[in-house]
Amino acid sequence: MKVLPFTIPAAHDKTIMVQEDILPHFYPHLHRHEEIQLTLILKGEGTLLVGNNMHAFAANEIYLIGANMPHVFKSDAHYFETEEAAQAHSLTIFFNTDGKLASLFHLPEFKHITHFFAANYSGFRVPQRCFGEVRDLIFRIREANGMDQFILFFQLLKSLTATGDVAPLSAQVQPRNFSDHEGMRISNIYNYIMQHCHRDLTLEEVAAAACMTPPAFCRYFKKHTRVTFVTFLNEVRINEACKKLLEGGYDSVSAVAYDCGFNSITNFNRVFKTATGKSPRAYAADFLCKAG
The missing domain is CATH 2.60.120.280 (Regulatory protein AraC)
Structure with a gap:
């Protein structure tokens, strides 16, 4: 299949x-x-x-x-x-x-x-x-x-x-209906962001890759994903940061931040805590405690 x-x-x-x-x-x-x-x-x-x-x-x-x-x-x-x-x-x-x-x-x-x-x-x-x-x-x-x-x-x-109460995979209110063409377009945008999130990635660059003006891209992305481009980009980067923190072997938290595309450790710490409810160090320490 x-x-x-x-x-x-x-x-x-x-x-x-x-x-x-x-x-x-x-x-x-x-x-x-x-x-x-x-x-x-x-x-x-x-x-x-x-x-x-x-x-x-x-x-x-x-x-x-x-x-x-x-x-x-x-x-x-x-x-x-x-x-x-x-x-x-x-x-x-x-x-x-x-x-x-x-x-x-x-x-x-x-x-x-x-x-x-x-x-x-x-x-x-x-x-x-x-x-x-x-x-x-x-x-x-x-x-x-x-x-x-x-x-x-x-x-x-x-x-x-019988699994009982489980956490949903998505907070999206209801699945949306897309044509195959729209689906491929959103897929290509997602792929582009996920492939280039580790470096400085601007709205203008992603909009150009999608063959749109920045304002048109912002409207299109929010309409089809219910989140802004910056919110999605930060979620991709925080997801990558979480994996790096749990794998261990990193030189410092700031190194993880920069490897995942953040150019400010202060901004990284703020976005990370908003997304996970914990600081990067506390997140890694909590995992190690549970694993032990």
């Missing part, structure tokens, strides 16, 4: 779709599809962009992404610097509650499951306490066929709804 920007072809002989990817790196383009997506990361790390929010992802994590939510699993930069064929490995299940499964999800017995997905429309990371059970079901669904696969899928739905 080939994933295209903002479109995913339907499989006419399957109710649920299972896709295994073994690639040099995860995907370059933001995309969306009508199916709910459940992805098990087996190998690789990078940034998951969902709606207008970013999350660091790594191996042995599972993410559910809601229907029609723009998203992309983007590998860290060093994955694009080598031609190794098996640096990224994922297993994904796609299912559409408004497609062939619609009549099933309208049954009284499925009422709580339907409400669960409606309440968590943007998606969530499967909590660690439920990871083993959900992972094992994903593996079993991959190996099963026919009715056996369908019964395991019911068990998977039950396990997902």
Whole structure:
């Protein structure tokens, strides 16, 4: 099953779709599809962009992404610097509650499951306490066929709804509808920002890359993402800074700030605390304390 920007072809002989990817790196383009997506990361790390929010992802994590939510699993930069064929490995299940499964999800017995997905429309990371059970079901669904696969899928739905309260992947109010052309345009803008965020990146440069004037770009970006260009750029940079701080090995906090595109340590500290609720040093110390 080939994933295209903002479109995913339907499989006419399957109710649920299972896709295994073994690639040099995860995907370059933001995309969306009508199916709910459940992805098990087996190998690789990078940034998951969902709606207008970013999350660091790594191996042995599972993410559910809601229907029609723009998203992309983007590998860290060093994955694009080598031609190794098996640096990224994922297993994904796609299912559409408004497609062939619609009549099933309208049954009284499925009422709580339907409400669960409606309440968590943007998606969530499967909590660690439920990871083993959900992972094992994903593996079993991959190996099963026919009715056996369908019964395991019911068990998977039950396990997902037992995760309890989970943090949404995106604060976006509702997923927006884009044409494929608009989707590709937004994807290219996101990619440009994420690829060049480590250096001084101006509004004028990004607007020119999008073939717009700065005022027109600002209006377009805010309309389609619900955040300003500066807010999104800062979120990308803070996401990168968080990963560097947690990896350790950095010379100083200021070195992390400058490596992530900030030209002022004062501004970096302010933006970082606004985004995470902690100073960079406290953020790293808190992680080390929990890891210990």
